Amino acid sequence: MITVVKAPFAATVQDLGRPGYRAIGVPLSGGMDRDALIATNVCVGNAPGAAALELALGGGELRFDGETVIAIGGAQLLAMLGDRAVPSWVPIPVHTGETMRIERVTDGQFAYLAIHGGLDLPLVLGSRSTMLSAAFGGRLLRTGDVFTTANDVVGGPGPVPSVTYDASAPIPVVRGPQAAEFSDDAWHVLLGRGFRVSSSSNRIGYRFEGASIVHSIPSDRPSEPTCLGAIQVPSGGAPIVLMNDGPTVGGYPKIAVVREHALGMLAQRAPGSIVRFVLDD
Amino acid sequence: MTPTIVPLGESALLVTLGDRVDRETAVQVHAATAALRAAAMPGVDEIVPAYTTLAVYFDRALTLRALLERTITQIVVDVMRTPAAFGGGRLIEVPTRYDGVDLEEVARSTGLDVADVIARHAERTYTAYVLGFAPGFAYLGDVHPALEIPRRATPRIRVPAGAVAIAGTKTAVYPAEMPGGWHLIGTTALVMFDPQRNPPALLAAGDEVRFVPVPS
Numbered sequence A: 001m002i003t004v005v006k007a008p009f010a011a012t013v014q015d016l017g018r019p020g021y022r023a024i025g026v027p028l029s030g031g032m033d034r035d036a037l038i039a040t041n042v043c044v045g046n047a048p049g050a051a052a053l054e055l056a057l058g059g060g061e062l063r064f065d066g067e068t069v070i071a072i073g074g075a076q077l078l079a080m081l082g083d084r085a086v087p088s089w090v091p092i093p094v095h096t097g098e099t100m101r102i103e104r105v106t107d108g109q110f111a112y113l114a115i116h117g118g119l120d121l122p123l124v125l126g127s128r129s130t131m132l133s134a135a136f137g138g139r140l141l142r143t144g145d146v147f148t149t150a151n152d153v154v155g156g157p158g159p160v161p162s163v164t165y166d167a168s169a170p171i172p173v174v175r176g177p178q179a180a181e182f183s184d185d186a187w188h189v190l191l192g193r194g195f196r197v198s199s200s201s202n203r204i205g206y207r208f209e210g211a212s213i214v215h216s217i218p219s220d221r222p223s224e225p226t227c228l229g230a231i232q233v234p235s236g237g238a239p240i241v242l243m244n245d246g247p248t249v250g251g252y253p254k255i256a257v258v259r260e261h262a263l264g265m266l267a268q269r270a271p272g273s274i275v276r277f278v279l280d281d
Numbered sequence B: 001m002t003p004t005i006v007p008l009g010e011s012a013l014l015v016t017l018g019d020r021v022d023r024e025t026a027v028q029v030h031a032a033t034a035a036l037r038a039a040a041m042p043g044v045d046e047i048v049p050a051y052t053t054l055a056v057y058f059d060r061a062l063t064l065r066a067l068l069e070r071t072i073t074q075i076v077v078d079v080m081r082t083p084a085a086f087g088g089g090r091l092i093e094v095p096t097r098y099d100g101v102d103l104e105e106v107a108r109s110t111g112l113d114v115a116d117v118i119a120r121h122a123e124r125t126y127t128a129y130v131l132g133f134a135p136g137f138a139y140l141g142d143v144h145p146a147l148e149i150p151r152r153a154t155p156r157i158r159v160p161a162g163a164v165a166i167a168g169t170k171t172a173v174y175p176a177e178m179p180g181g182w183h184l185i186g187t188t189a190l191v192m193f194d195p196q197r198n199p200p201a202l203l204a205a206g207d208e209v210r211f212v213p214v215p216s
Helices: A034-043 A184-190 A260-267 B023-039 B065-081 B103-110 B114-122
Strands: A002-006 A012-014 A052-055 A060-064 A068-081 A092-094 A099-115 A171-175 A195-197 A205-209 A230-232 A240-242 A254-258 A277-279 B004-007 B012-016 B044-049 B053-058 B091-097 B126-131 B138-141 B156-159 B163-167 B170-173 B178-180 B183-187 B208-214
Touching (some): A184 A254, A254 A277, B004 B065, B023 B053, B023 B065, B023 B126, B053 B065, B103 B183, B114 B183, B114 B208
Antiparallel strands (some): A052 A099, A230 A240, B004 B012, B044 B053, B126 B208, B156 B178, B163 B183
C-alpha cells in the first residue's frame, strides 16, 4: 500500500493508454515517455503496461506500507528514501513505514515511479491512465490518496538500461496531411533554427514560441481526425504538437507529424528548451 | 469527387471524401466508416469519422500502409457510388427541458420569441457529424438558419452536464461538466457519456437526433 503523504505537483497515474475509443472523442492518454514508463516497469518485474506514477514536477512525499520493490526512471528525479538518494533504473527494495521524498524533476519533464505489481486502480475503457476530464472523473494525485498494488508481474526485478535522450538532438518529423498547402517559407521556419517550448505546454499539447509559421490556410476548415504528434499550425503561426491527452479531432492544418519513436524525446523537453525539427520521411 | 488518401503520421491514413460540410457528405463518410469497419482489415485498430474525412489507424507491425491504401480505396469508391446501401444511423430522441440560462438572450439576438427558438430547435432532425472536443460530445447539425449565432464572446468556466446548447450551425449536449462557449438553451437528463456503460457514448457519428420538449 502506498499513501500520498504530500501530493507531488501535476502527478498522474499512467499506463500505455486507452486506444480504441477515438471515434467517441476519447484521447489515447498513457505515459508521455512511453519507453521510460516501460523500462521503469520492467525494472521492478512488472508487465510493460502496468500502471505507474507519472511525475511532472516533484514536490511530494509517499509512504510505503509493506515490503516491496520500486524503481524510478525517465527524467532525472531527485528523490530520497529516508536519507538515501534513490538511483534511477535499478530496483530498490523498500520496507514498511519508509517514506520517499520526491524533491524535483531535473533534466527532463516526466519521471516515472513503478511499484512491484503496478498500481491497482479500476480499468476505465481498458486502461488505468488518468484522463483529466470530468467525463472520466480523472484528477491529479491528492494528499491522502491511498493506492494498493495489483499483480501485473511478468518477471523478476533487475536493472534496466537507462532511457535517456540527447537534449539537443533534432526531433524527426514526417509530412503531415496538409504538408503541401504550406509554402516553402513556412517549411523553412518549421525546419529552421528551432522553437522554444512554451510554459503552457502540458499533456494535451506542446506549444512553441520563438518563430512563426506563416500561412493563409483558411481557419474554418472542417475538423478532421488528429494523431499523436501532429504539428498543428493555428493562424497565429505558433505550432502546437498534439500529445497524449490531445483532442481526437481538430481543424488546424497539420504541416507535419513527429515520428513515433521520437515522441518520448519530445515529451522530455521541458518548457524553455529549444526544439529543432528535421524532416525524416 | 474521388476519395483522396494521405498519411496521418506513421500509423494512420486520412481519407477525404468531400469538400463540403453537408448531410450528403456526412452520409458518405458514415457509410464508408461502416463498410471499412465491416471489412475488418487485419492490423486496423480504429476508424474515426469526421465531417468530410475519416481516419484509419493501424498497427505498423501487423500491416503495410500501401496494402491498406489499396483496400481502403476500393471499399470507399464502392461506397461512394451507393452510400444508401450501407444503411443509416439510428434515430435517437433527447427529451429536453427548454430551461437554458441563455434562452432569452438567444431569443433577443435572433429576434425570435422564446417559443419560436424552442420550436425551431425541436422541429429538426439533426445528423451527428462527428464526436470530439470531449468524450461523448457530438456535433449535431444543422440548426435552423434563424438560430445561427456565433459562440459566446467569453466561454463559461463551467457548463453543467446535460446542457443542450447551440453555436453557429451546430447544436450539442454537454456530456459532463466542463468549460464551454455555446449558448445554453435547455437540459436533458440523458447520460451522454458513461465510461462504465457499453457503449460509453449515447450517440455515434452518423446517428440522427431529435430534441423532444418536455415540461420544465
